[in-house]
Amino acid sequence: MNIKDGTVYQIMDNASGNFNSAKTLKITSHHRSVVSFNLGNQQGYGSMPVQHLRYLLKRNYLTELSDERRASN
Numbered sequence: 001m002n003i004k005d006g007t008v009y010q011i012m013d014n015a016s017g018n019f020n021s022a023k024t025l026k027i028t029s030h031h032r033s034v035v036s037f038n039l040g041n042q043q044g045y046g047s048m049p050v051q052h053l054r055y056l057l058k059r060n061y062l063t064e065l066s067d068e069r070r071a072s073n
Contacts, residue, residue, distance in 0.1 A: 003027060003030045003035060003050060003053065004027065004030070005027055005028065005029055005030060006026065006027065007026070007027045007064060008024055008025070008026045008027075008064070008065045009024065009025045009026075009027075009057075009062040009063060009064055009065065010023065010024055010062065010063050010064075010065050011023055011024060011025055011040075011061070011062060012060060012061050012062070012063065014061065015056070015061035015062070019039055019043075019044075020039060020043040020044045021043070022039035022040045022041060022043040022044065023040050023041070024039070024040030024065070025037050025038075025039055025040070025062065026038050026039075026040070028045075030050070033049055033050050033051070034047050034048070034049060034050065035047060035048060035049075035050055035053055
């Protein structure tokens, strides 16, 4: 899995409590083993290890939004 700056993920309802009830998470930078992100609706920002991001994706707590879905939101 390639992690790219600007990628937007939808936060599933069962994990939104861990992200200030935000609906989206956008990757702002990726350096070695850490990613930085902003939460949707300016609800915060943070960073996490790439390994944890992959865990969240594997457990379906985050799903990548396609360009078409982002345009409709």
